[in-house]
Amino acid sequence: MALGSNAINLALMPGDGIGVEVMDAAMGVLQKLARRHGLGLSTETLRAGAFAYRQDGTAMSEETFRRAEAADAILLGAMGWPGIRYPDGTEIAPQLDLRFRLGLYAGVRPIRAIPGVPLALAHPRAKEIDMVILRESTEGLFAARGRGEVIEDREARDTMVITRATTERLSRFAFRLAERRAAKLGRPQTVTLVDKANVFTSMAFMRKVFRDVAQEFPHVPSGEHYVDAMALDLVRRPWDFDVLPTENMFGDILSDLGAGLIGGMGYAPSADIGDTHAVFQPSHGTGPDIAGKGIANPTAMILSAALMLDWLGSRGAGQAWTDAAGELEAAVDGAFAAGLRSAEFGGVGTREVAQAVADRIP
Structure with a gap:
């Protein structure tokens, strides 16, 4: 359009x-x-x-x-x-x-400390919080919406879906967003994939595709972070992160955590x-x-x-x-x-x- x-x-x-x-x-x-x-x-x-x-x-x-x-x-x-x-x-x-x-597919969730709004963290660097959680919004665990099954009232199953096509689009969106933010803010922006690649095959695949796309943007720093460690570090040092692409459910949870850092969901x-x-x-x-x-x-x-x-x-x-x-x-x-x-x-x-x-x- x-x-x-x-x-x-x-x-x-x-x-x-x-x-x-x-x-x-x-x-x-x-x-x-x-x-x-x-x-x-x-x-x-x-x-x-x-x-x-x-x-x-x-x-x-x-x-x-x-x-x-x-x-x-x-x-x-x-x-x-x-x-x-x-x-x-x-x-x-x-x-x-x-x-x-x-x-x-690109759920853009800016998490930015607004001048004058009370912050959850007492650390003096909390006022520097300025990141974007980039939540993939069409697949991941949410692909199971309306498709889960309950088997004989003894177990329930939902399926997580990660595709190359969507992960490539999300990753390119993340790197291009980092480029625009770097130009606007006057400082380099790092793209950090948030996953659980040490446990789930789908997450390891997502990381592989992300690394493939990262090669198209050699001038943009990039890396990966496990989601549990990211939950910890968003409390310990959120000012160190810039653009965080991640799976749908992970992004849903982390963006609420991020909102809590800057005054709540109303911000x-x-x-x-x-x-x-x-x-x-x-x-x-x-x-x-x-x-x-x-x-x-x-x-x-x-x-x-x-x-x-x-x-x-x-x-x-x-x-x-x-x-x-x-x-x-x-x-x-x-x-x-x-x-x-x-x-x-x-x-x-x-x-x-x-x-x-x-x-x-x-």
């Missing part, structure tokens, strides 16, 4: 719970930014999620999927609800369906990117315990919108979109550096956080 000068068509999928609240807050900021930079932006709100399933019998209709597929980008709030499940007991998660059906944006489509959403869930209280932190949603703007700029929408992404991220940093506190830390609610960020945009 090469974008031209016409208006960008954005599919909004607020979803459930606090997804709706943070979407509304973030869109207010995004609309102000669009006016400032003259961004042609049209939006369409699409219904999907757990409550859609309870009411309509489908979590995401085929018509909704086709409209989302036709959009230039998809901005998603959060989906799922504890009391609403499929008959087999699994979660209502149309966001996973989007990843599989649109081929969104953790994400993007699921494929060759032609992309979905942008906060890493957090629907927050049933705080939904409707007006205290959900919209920062991750706002930063996910910044990732979307940057991606659209890279796809041909124009430099104004890239500039707007940088300005939005800077507005978030500026607001928190100036003393803004979200509700997690005894501060203000959803709309107040969004307004403080919007106030930083001229």
